[in-house]
Amino acid sequence: MGRGAVSDRLRVGIIGAGRVGPVIGAALAGAGHAIVGITGGSDDDRTAAILPGVPTRDPQDVVRESQLVVIAVPHDQLEGLVAGLAELGAWQPGQLVLHTDPWFGTDVLAPAMSRGAIPLAIHPAIAFTGTSIDLRTLVGAYAAVTAPTPVLPIAQALAVELGCEPVVVAEAHRAAYAEGIATATDFSRSIIRQATDLLRSAGVTEPGRYLAALMHTTVDHALVEAGTDSVRPPAE
Structure with missing residues (x-):
């Protein structure tokens, strides 16, 4: 697979309805992917404005319905969320799991990896507002991508579909x-x-x-x- 695009259109679920998750979902929808659900947040009206018609679901339901799960939650919640969903048996073999936290590479996704999921870390280097303005800002921005070597092209392709130029950052250099x-x-x-x-x-x-x-x-x-x-x- 090249860096230009993901070859298959994916069913995408978003965990995290703050400023980042809905925007990432809208960008992926613009690239042709189907957004199947998003978790609830503090401002569901704003989420509905940028992702109209996308149903609100519980995290485990989002995971079970999705081929690609995007996790965009606060830094201190990421590790516990991934582990908790693993304990519930939500992660699936072959499923893509992508988080947007700049501080972590893919090691934080180990509980999902142990269930056969494919880990990706993509951090678009913009200051998100949580509005459609971000979709324009993403175009031409850079994104740090970290992933195991065999699936690095997938992470790069997804960054391109967000509108970004991917820059590879090694796991050891994420901090x-x-x-x-x-x-x-x-x-x-x-x-x-x-x-x-x-x-x-x-x-x-x-x-x-x-x-x-x-x-x-x-x-x-x-x-x-x-x-x-x-x-x-x-x-x-």
């Missing part, structure tokens, strides 16, 4: 990768909050709009200085 992502996002948010507070105290009524062009150009210049070409798309 360093995640720390890099966290450093960039957390530091950026903190600095922008501090800067907007200072500008507001100086009488700037719309500090966020004021900073937008400055922050974009500063990031572009910093990437060039770091030896990395800017990948920010041109303004429409």
